[in-house]
Amino acid sequence: MEIQKCKGIILQSRASGEADTIATIFTGEYGKRTFIFKGLRKSQRRSRSAVEPGTALQLVYYHHENKPVTVAGEFTLLQDILQVRDNLGKILNVYFMLEMVDKTSASGDPAQDIYNLLYSALTTMKTTTYPLHITLCFTLHLLHTLGILPDIYRCSFCGTVITSSFRIHIDDFNTICHSCDRANPASNRSNSIPLEVLGFVNDSFCKKFSDISHEKYNESDLLHFLFSISLFVEHYFHTKIKSKSLLFSDYEK
Numbered sequence: 001m002e003i004q005k006c007k008g009i010i011l012q013s014r015a016s017g018e019a020d021t022i023a024t025i026f027t028g029e030y031g032k033r034t035f036i037f038k039g040l041r042k043s044q045r046r047s048r049s050a051v052e053p054g055t056a057l058q059l060v061y062y063h064h065e066n067k068p069v070t071v072a073g074e075f076t077l078l079q080d081i082l083q084v085r086d087n088l089g090k091i092l093n094v095y096f097m098l099e100m101v102d103k104t105s106a107s108g109d110p111a112q113d114i115y116n117l118l119y120s121a122l123t124t125m126k127t128t129t130y131p132l133h134i135t136l137c138f139t140l141h142l143l144h145t146l147g148i149l150p151d152i153y154r155c156s157f158c159g160t161v162i163t164s165s166f167r168i169h170i171d172d173f174n175t176i177c178h179s180c181d182r183a184n185p186a187s188n189r190s191n192s193i194p195l196e197v198l199g200f201v202n203d204s205f206c207k208k209f210s211d212i213s214h215e216k217y218n219e220s221d222l223l224h225f226l227f228s229i230s231l232f233v234e235h236y237f238h239t240k241i242k243s244k245s246l247l248f249s250d251y252e253k
């Protein structure tokens with residue numbers, strides 16, 4: 001048993017017993033961990049918002065190597081996202097980002113870069129007027145950090161740089177240029193994606209989010225692209241992104 005300290009973001013939480021709350025927390029130091037907050041729901045002093053999904057905490061606790069659930073000791077609030085509460089669009093985007101981290105991460109491994117990425121995406125979400133854009137930017141950086149974002153600027157068949165609308169293979173997230181697509185009609189693909197979307201991908205990696213000219217990117221194009229990414233992630237990690245049905249309700253009818 002040792003005393004540990006970490007910073008983490010609540011991915012999901014649920015009531016347990018009369019007064020406890022169990023939370024899955026993504027920590028920079030130890031990856032994903034499950035904590036139980038004893039008596040939290042009866043406490044006056046400790047705000048319940050501390051365990052709402054998206055909240056960032058600093059935690060101090062006793063760690064037992066072989067116990068699957070850790071009892072949270074002292075904690076301090078680093079950031080809450082109460083500002084997004086009244087904005088359904090933002091809430092759906094937040095839940096999607098949290099689930100993407102949840103479904104692509106494991107326990108035990110340090111993941112400071114993904115923690116920092118999620119923390120700053122949530123900070124930006126509070127004030128931005130482009131919630132979908134921050135979600136897509138975040139998701140691209142997440143895939144890049146995980147090492148599974150292929151070179152999408154080139155056609156995976158012929159190798160030429162993509163210069164017009166393209167398609168994506170959901171199985172491996174490889175791009176297919178317009179002419180290869182016409183010559184080789186394969187199944188299991190998404191609809192065609194306009195070239196401009198690659199401009200947003202480039203901006204996401206080359207510019208600060210606040211410096212991107214978001215108004216020039218069509219929201220439904222970006223949504224369509226993000227939907228393709230979520231299908232790829234589901235395929236790659238053999239999982240189901242549940243929050244996707246809400247964010248992409250127009251696509252799953």
Ligand SMILES: [Zn+2]
Nearest residue numbers: 155158177180
């Ligand atoms: Zn090609």
